[in-house]
Amino acid sequence: MSTDAELRCGADGRREKVREHRFGGVDAVEAADDGRTLVVTFIGKAPHGVGPENVRIDGGRRITGIEVLRVEVEREEDPELDDLMRVTLDRTGDTARYRLSIVAADPHGRPGTEPYPGFDQRYFSAEFTFRPGGPTPFDCAEEPGCPPEVRPAPLIDYTARDYATLRQLLLDRLALTTPAWTERLAPDLGMTLVELFAHAGDQLSYQQDAVATEAYLDTARRRVSVRRHVRLIDYAMHDGCNARAFVVIGTAEDLLLEPGTFRFAAIDARPRGPHDPPEPGPVVDERELGLLDEQDSVEIFEPLSGDPLRLRRAHNEIRFWTWGDEFCRLPRGATAATLRDEWAGEGRALDLRPGDLLVLEEVRGARSGTPGDADPAHRQAVRLTSVTPGVDELLDQPVLEVTWAREDALTFSLCLSTAGGFDCSPVPDVSVARGNVVLVDHGRTQRDPEIATVPPEPAVLPSCEPGFGCHDRTDGNEPAELIGVLIDKTRRRSLAVKDVRELHAVLGIAATERAGIGLENAGRRRQQVVPATTHAQADALRRLLAQSVYPGIKPRFRPVLQRSPVAQAVPFPVAGHIAAGQAARLAAIPGRVQQRLVELWRSARENGLNEDEIDELTTLFSSRYTERLRVRPVPVLRELLHLSDELLAAKRRRLDVLIARARAGTVLGSDIAWEIACSWGLPYAEGLEPAEPVLHGPATAVVQDPRAALPAVRVFDGDEVWTPRRDLLRSGPRDRHFVGELDDDGRLVLRFGDGRYGAAPKPGARLEIGYRIGGGEAGNVGAEAINRLVIRSGPLPAVQVRNPLPAVGGTEPEPVEQVRQLAPLDLRRTRLRAVTAEDYAAVAGELRGVQRAAAELRWTGSRQQVHVAIDAAGGGEPSRELLAEVGDHLRRYRRIGHQLIVRPAQRVPLDLALRVCAEPGHQRGQIITELRRVFGRRGFFHPDALSFGEPVRVSRLVAAATAVPGVTDARVTRLRRLFHGDAGELADGLLRVHGLEIACCDNDPEHPENGVLALDFGGER
Incomplete structure (x- = not known):
């Protein structure tokens, strides 16, 4: 067979057929490293009886006539593996190409020209070279098989990008290619196609321009594009935040409001005309809210906690207990107070618990004692961290010792009792504490959730299912043409059975039914198909058309909420607050154990230990002390007090690990609370459950960070709940998370995962989307604006509603231009x-x-x-x-x-001496008192006045001394470190301290090690 006459093809489909029919053939020939051995790979198995006389070597330029000396066949036992044959030659060849052929021997015992019996006539030989990996100066490319005919490119104006220019461009082109077609009327089918293509080109051009515009932060116009751009540099663009407020409820009787049955409203109670309906009372029914919404400006606030709301009459107004003092106040920065309780039968009237909210409010003037002079700025909400019952034994008065977190420390001085009026008589209860407080945020929950159906999985059209009606789809674009015709039919009527059968024949039954088009009662002639409406059929056909033109592209499921604005809120409670509260409670356990041991030791000296107390100590220190505690409790308790650190060392190491985890922001689960209860005791595990109200964070956390806010949306897929996240980067393939992105029109678009970052809803799933409407600055209502309790069902209770403090935190969505300016600078600030x-x-x-x-x-x-x-x-x-x-x-x-x-910080005590010259007529005692105040711990050497590494300058000391009334002159006579010699500080005019040191001079006679001040006077009487 001549080389020039060989058929060159781009694809080889004959090789597999040779293998299927078990014909013999040569797959490949390779030369070994020695140059005299050839390795022949067969297509399938090697024939029997092949010898040197059946192998012929042709080709070569300088070296020809190569003969075969020996043939060795290596047969594979695995039927799936091909056999090999090693051919040993008498010499090696040159760099030219050779051909090895397996042929039948001629009558003289030499290789012939016919293929070996049973070998395919096309694959009985194969080419090879003796130096396949050697260097060569040539780079020969394979000749392309059947190159396409190159036609001259048409003259096209590529500047045409809008509908009008594209339409004219198509008409000009058709005038050249089909000059006989001159119809230009709109009903003509040709004009319809031209306008359709011009419209598609216009849309494609717009999309290309939009993609190029949205690709950069400086030119992006869509809010979603800007949000995703700045997310790449860790800038959290916020979509606004709703407001929160503290609502105080006054009740005439004890009540229990179940969650979901009530909410609050701020109704503008403006003066009404004579023909307007009367103003509603403090409690309204849900059905009246629609009418009120039409007449007045109504803002809805809903409780954050999902727990039942306990209302007690005794919590309406709680008085402070001043222990008999007539002039008493809580100083600024206070974190504790004593409340006055009352006996109620066998119990107490107050039922406060850790985690409850209180509003401390001034109700009378601090000077006059009249209610009209009360300062509305002296109101603050606190969350209780501990509640300790007590009794004032002098007056047999029950009291409650309450504390709150240092984050809720008073920002002002709260007057509790004073003297006022014309006779300066005592005025008690200047300030009171309000209970029955609930934390609410702005927003109205939609009662009817929206329904969104996930599109069915698109059909994969390139693969045709074998069977009746399976067409060859390599010829033209027959599926797209058929679907286009059927879409046109849906404009006039529903599809008939014959239309669906034709679609089955082209696409396959499974692919068509996955798209949502199937037969029902096919025996009827004019039976319509499912889905029943022509709009649904058209949508299903469009999805099939997209798959036929762009196979493998799945439509994105991006449901858009119909109502806006959707409320944005920080999840409550914040995980950081829960973890911080757990860390604080775990860190306090060793101190509580020591305090408890002291209490038990004191009580055991008089009454011994009961069984509950012995069990408590057994849980802490194991059972080896149980019997000894029963016999000799006092010495054993003294021993436990002395050895508690050593005995509890292992438990404290575990405690340190848990504290570090909590301080790192990890919320400890219920299993940790169970572990603490088993290892330390049940009282020490109280308040560690993540759902405990005491872990909900301080009351000052009412102001939210809008960059941490998430849309108040929940998606329900049967029993599964999808929750919002800021992004899906930390979401796994099984996490039911989604992202809510605010669009330019103010509506919220939901984006689900792709199966890798976050789960994706199943095709055909029916999702119920519940969300809240509200947010922004509209919720920042003033104090006393929330004035209604809205009851959804049941009788209307007798209550009064008010918000002593204004609602705060309502924020509008961040402007795009502001994000464009601030985002690049955030990397330097963080x-x-x-x-x-x-x-x-x-x-x-x-x-x-x-x-x-x-x-x-x-x-x-x-x-x-x-x-x-x-x-x-x-x-x-x-x-x-x-x-x-x-x-x-x-x-x-x-x-x-x-x-x-x-x-x-390392304190540096000073040895300081001043010589002061006083003016005549001033008493030494007054000057000494004032100087000691100026240079005391609360004056010049106040810990908050001096910083690390700040030197003490002689000039500042002299200036502070001469500013005292009656001092005409002052001079520093000694300035040095206490217990150190003179290092020349006075001569230098300053005393230097190191970077981690702070100078101090308390001048306390009981603690001279903290600094000494000596005063020497002259010139006074």
Whole structure:
């Protein structure tokens, strides 16, 4: 067979047929490294009886006539594997191409020209080279098989991009290709197709321009595009936030309101005309709300907590207990108070619990004592962290000792009792505490959820199911043409059975039914198909058309909520508040154990221990102390007090691990509360459940961060609930999460996962979408604006509703232009890692309770240490809990390789002496008192006045002394560190301190180690 006459094809379909019919053939020939051995791979199995006389080598330029010396066949036992044959030659060839053929021997025992019996006439030979991997100066490309005929490109104006120019372009082109067609009337089919293509081109051009525009932050116009752009640089663009408020309910009797049966309304109670209906009472029925909504401006507020609301009459107004003092006040920064209780039968009237909300309110003037002079700014909400019943034994008065978090510390001085009036008589109950407080946020839940149906899975058209009516789809675009004709039919009527059968024949029955088109009662002649409406049929056909033109592209399921604005709110409770509360309660367990041991030791000296107390100690310290506690409780308790740290070391290590996890932001589950109850005791596990109200965070957290807000939307798919997230980057393939994106028209678009980042709804699923309407600045109503309780069903209770504090936190969506300006700068403002000493100090100073912090990097010879000094707020020594909290917080930002050491600020006590010259006529005692006040712990050397590394300057000391009335001159005679010699500080005019030190001079005679101040006078009488 001549090489020039060989057939060259781009695809080889004969090889598999040779293998199926079990014909023999040569698959490939390769030369071994020695150059004299050829490895022949057969198509299938090797024939029997092949010898050197059946192998012929042809080809070559310089070296020809190569003969075969030996043939070895290697047969594979696996029927799926091909056999091999090794051919040994008498010599090696040159760089030209050779051909090996398996042929029948001629009568003289030499290789012939006919194929070996049983071998295919096309695959009985194969080409090879002796140097397949050797260098060659040539780069020969394979000749293309059957190249397409190249026609001259038409003259097209590529600047035509809109409908009018594209329509004219098509008409001009048709005038050249089909000059006989001159029809230009609109009903003509040709003109319809031209206008249809022009419209499609116009839409495609617009889409291309939109894609190029939305691809960059500077040019993007759509809000969704800007949101996704800035997300790439970790900027959280917010879509607004709703407002929250504290509602106080006054009730005439104890009530229990079930969740979902009530909400609150702020109705504009403007003066009504004579013909208007009367103003509604404080409690309205849900059915009246629609009428009120038409007449007045109504804003709806719903409770955040899903727990039942307990209302007690005794909580309407709770008086403070001042322990008999006539002039009493809670100072600014207070976190505790004593409430007056009353006996009620065998119990108490007040039923406050940790986690309840109280509103502290001034109801009388602090000077006059009259209600009209009460300062409305002296109102604050607090969340109780502990409630301890007590009794004032002097007056047999039951009281409640309540505390709240330091985040809720009073921001003003609250007067409790005073003297006022014309006779300056005592005025009690200047301020009171309001119970029955509920936290609400702005928004109205839609009673009827919206329904969204996930489109069925699109049909995969390229693969045809074998069977009757399976056409060859490689010829033209027959499915698209048929679907186009059927879409045109749906404009006039529904599809008939014959239409659906034709669609089955082209696409297959399974593909058509997956698209939502199937037969029902096919025996009837004019039976219509499912779905029953022509609109649904047209939609299903359009999906099939998209799959026929663009196979493999699935339509995106993006349901759009019909009503707006959808409320945006931070999830309540915040996970960070729950974790922080759990960490604080776990950290307090060792101290509570010590306090409990002291209480038991004191009570055991008189009454011994009962069985419950013995069981409590057995849980803490194991059962080996049980019998000894029954016999000799006092010595054993003293021993336990002395050895408690050693005996509880293992439990405390586990406790430290849990505290670190909670401080890192991890919410501990119910299993941890069960573990604490088993290892420490049930009282120490109280308040650790994530659902406990005491863990809902301080009352000051009512102001929300709009960048953490999520749409108030829930999607129900049967028993499954889909919840919103800001993005799906942390969502797994089984997480039922979605993202709510605010569109330019104010409506919310829901985006689900793709199966990798977040789950995707199943095709054909019916989703119920429930959401709330509201949010923005409209919810920022003033104080006393929320004045109605809306009851959905049941009798109307006798209650009064008010909000002593205004609603806060309502925010409008962030403008796109503002995002475009602020997002690139956010990378500089956000600290993600602490690298320098200033970074560590700044991160430590973010925690509440830290006045300021300083840090230094020190090289130890083997590693780098970071020493962080903490100056606690208020000037006291930082507690161990605060130091541990700072350390856990810094570990999130610690650079790898830095060893972290957190300790209190190092105080530098001073030895200071002043010589003061007083003016004549001033008493020494008054001047000494004033100087000691100025240079005392609350004056010049106040812990909050001096910072880390700040030197003490002689000039400032002299200026502070001469500012005292009666002092004409002052001079510093001694300035040095206490217990240190003179290092020339007075001569230099300042005393230097290191970066982690703070100068102090308390001048306390009982604690001279904290600094000494000596005064010497001259010139006075």
